[in-house]
Structures are given as C-alpha cells and as structure tokens.
Amino acid sequence: MGAxxxxxxxxxxxxxxxxxxxxxxxxxxxxVFLVDKNGQQIAATGDIExxxxxxxxxxxxxxxxxxxxxxxxxxxxEFSVLFHEGEKDNIHISIVGGKVIxxxxxxxxSSLGLVRxxxxxxxxxxxxxxxxxxxxxxxxxxxxxxFFQSPFAEITDEDIDALxxx
Amino acid sequence: xxxxxxxxxxxxxxxxxxxPGLCGKTTNLQYVYxxxxxxxxxxxxxxxxxxxxxxxxxxxxLDLGTVRGFKTRFHLYTVPGQVFYDAxxxxxxxxxxxxxxxxxxQEARMDANxxxxxxxxxxxxxxxxxxxxxxxVLQLNKRDLPTAVPLEEMLQALRIKNESYFEAVAxxxxxVFDTLKACAKQVLxxxxxx
Numbered sequence: 001m002g003a004x005x006x007x008x009x010x011x012x013x014x015x016x017x018x019x020x021x022x023x024x025x026x027x028x029x030x031x032v033f034l035v036d037k038n039g040q041q042i043a044a045t046g047d048i049e050x051x052x053x054x055x056x057x058x059x060x061x062x063x064x065x066x067x068x069x070x071x072x073x074x075x076x077x078e079f080s081v082l083f084h085e086g087e088k089d090n091i092h093i094s095i096v097g098g099k100v101i102x103x104x105x106x107x108x109x110s111s112l113g114l115v116r117x118x119x120x121x122x123x124x125x126x127x128x129x130x131x132x133x134x135x136x137x138x139x140x141x142x143x144x145x146x147f148f149q150s151p152f153a154e155i156t157d158e159d160i161d162a163l164x165x166x
Numbered sequence: 167x168x169x170x171x172x173x174x175x176x177x178x179x180x181x182x183x184x185x186p187g188l189c190g191k192t193t194n195l196q197y198v199y200x201x202x203x204x205x206x207x208x209x210x211x212x213x214x215x216x217x218x219x220x221x222x223x224x225x226x227x228l229d230l231g232t233v234r235g236f237k238t239r240f241h242l243y244t245v246p247g248q249v250f251y252d253a254x255x256x257x258x259x260x261x262x263x264x265x266x267x268x269x270x271x272q273e274a275r276m277d278a279n280x281x282x283x284x285x286x287x288x289x290x291x292x293x294x295x296x297x298x299x300x301x302x303v304l305q306l307n308k309r310d311l312p313t314a315v316p317l318e319e320m321l322q323a324l325r326i327k328n329e330s331y332f333e334a335v336a337x338x339x340x341x342v343f344d345t346l347k348a349c350a351k352q353v354l355x356x357x358x359x360x
Binding site for chain 1: 169170171172173174177178180208209211213222223225227230231233234236238241253254256257258260261343346347350351354355357358
C-alpha cells in the first residue's frame with residue numbers, strides 16, 4: 001500500500017456505519033453518506049436505493065475538489081462546509097478531519113440548523129474513528145507484517161483477462 | 167490511491183484518461199460505455215460545455231467482477247484537454263492509480279501531444295506521483311487519418327519509459343479495450359506487489 005492508501009477494517013466499518021446511522025436519525029435526514037476525497041464511497045445509509053450513489057460520490061468529490069481550488073485561489077485553506085439548496089431536497093457537504101467528505105441529504109422534514117448542529121457532533125466521532133484507522137494502518141505497516149495478505153498478492157494474468165472477458 | 171474495503175470486500179481503482187484537447191478521451195469512454203454489459207456499468211457522467219467539450223470531467227464506473235473474492239470496480243475519468251483548464255485537470259489526478267495517455271496522431275497535433283505529456287508529468291508531481299513509476303499506457307489515437315504521423319516517429323516523440331502502446335481509432339472502438347485492459351492490468355499488478 002502506498003502511504004496514502006485507505007484500508008477499511010471490519011471493526012471501524014461497523015463503527016462508521018453506526019455513527020452515520022445515528023446522524024441520519026438525529027438530523028432527520030433522508031440519506032447520509034461518506035466519500036473519500038478521491039470520490040470513492042466509504043459508507044452510506046438511508047434511502048439510497050433511489051440514488052445513484054457511485055455518481056453521487058464522484059460528483060461530490062469533484063465538487064469539493066473544485067471548491068478547494070477556489071479556496072486556495074483566494075488564500076483560504078479550505079471551505080469546510082458546502083450547502084446546496086433545492087426545491088425539495090438539500091445537500092449539506094462537510095469535510096471531516098481534512099480527509100473524508102460527509103454528505104447529508106435532507107428535505108423539509110429537517111432544517112439546515114439542525115443538520116449543521118448534528119453534523120458537527122458526528123464529525124468529531126468520525127474523526128476519532130478515522131484516526132484509529134490511520135493508527136492501525138500505520139502500526140501494521142511499521143511491524144512490517146499486516147494481519148491480512150493483500151488479496152492481489154497472487155493475482156495472475158488469467159485473473160485479469162477473466163475480468164474483461166465476460 | 168486505491169481504496170480497499172476489507173469489510174465489504176471491494177476494491178476501487180481510479181484510472182484517468184489524459185491528453186491534449188480533442189484527442190479522443192471522451193470518445194474512449196463513450197465506446198467503453200456502449201460496449202459494456204448494462205449490469206456492469208454505472209451512468210456515464212459528462213460535465214461538458216454546450217458544444218460537448220469536456221468542462222470538468224467525464225466519469226464512468228465499471229464493475230468488472232471479482233478477483234480473488236474481491237469485487238473489483240474501476241472508476242474511469244477523463245480530464246478536460248484544453249490548455250486553459252489546467253486547474254481542473256490537476257484536481258482529477260488526485261488519488262489516481264493509473265493513467266492512459268491518449269495521443270492525437272495528426273501531424274498538426276504533435277506539439278500539443280508533447281506539451282500535454284509535460285503537463286501530465288508536472289501535475290502528477292504536484293500530487294506526489296512520479297510518471298516514471300505510475301501505471302501508464304500510451305494510446306495513439308486516430309490512426310486512420312491520412313495526416314497520421316508514422317508510428318515510429320510518434321513513439322520516438324511520445325514514448326517516455328518503454329510503456330505499452332496501442333494504435334487506436336477510438337470512434338470505431340479499435341484499440342479502446344486493449345488500452346484499458348493493459349492499464350488495468352498494470353494497476354492490479356502494482357497492487358499485488360504491495
């Protein structure tokens with residue numbers, strides 16, 4: 001793994017799912033999801049069947065990246081909160097620990113104030129979990145031996161050809 | 167930065183199509199989109215201007231099945247090729263796992279090709295990547311045009327590290343999957359080394 005690779009372990013994944021599940025209820029939101037800054041979805045909860053989550057994740061990351069670029073242009077480090085207001089649904093986007101993006105979709109059953117408040121508390125919890133993941137990854141790397149093997153350690157040409165020959 | 171989720175047994179890989187304006191990056195993606203089994207692909211998203219020039223990026227998620235029990239998902243992106251969109255181009259390279267450089271074979275575009283490779287190199291460096299080590303494939307597109315520069319000449323001008331290259335006519339689909347496959351292979355092989 002490169003230094004920046006994110007490895008999600010079962011234990012932390014469960015914790016993250018719990019935290020965003022709680023946020024969804026507390027903030028009265030319809031969907032809550034987490035994306036990394038490269039546009040990969042980490043976890044999602046709520047009414048996600050009606051949504052194209054993969055595209056949502058990629059566009060969110062693009063949006064945040066573009067906004068980051070804007071921030072730097074005017075001398076800001078980042079804009080940590082983005083809010084898009086629609087006729088029915090709204091999107092609240094915030095950066096957690098400078099690394100991951102927390103997206104909350106909500107409608108008239110909630111309000112921006114409530115979402116902001118709940119997101120703030122949730123961010124702190126998420127931040128702690130991600131710190132744990134980083135520490136764990138770091139520890140595994142330092143010990144030189146992770147408790148798991150890369151699933152691709154023995155990948156063969158045939159495996160890859162098979163992927164494209166369906 | 168590939169994202170490996172051991173909890174849900176998934177791996178997501180990001181591939182970026184790079185190259186000068188109008189070289190055929192979006193065309194590559196469109197062809198992949200058309201020819202992929204509907205179950206395996208997501209929506210093709212194009213953030214383009216009214217005249218179909220890429221403004222920010224095109225995005226196509228592909229679910230290619232499983233390798234060693236892991237669901238393998240490729241996220242294909244293109245960058246806007248036009249020179250003045252450099253700030254956007256840079257953003258898309260964030261966390262890239264592999265790059266496909268699409269070169270335009272027309273003689274008049276040779277300078278644009280070399281300029282774009284230089285640009286790729288410096289933008290990668292800003293993200294801490296090194297073009298000489300990152301998985302990288304060269305596609306020579308528009309080989310069917312009468313003004314196409316001879317193969318040898320193109321390779322001499324554009325090949326930077328003995329990377330695999332493919333002659334392509336992306337509008338007809340020639341070479342599109344070969345290029346993609348070669349890059350995907352390099353990325354997965356790279357993951358296996360870690």
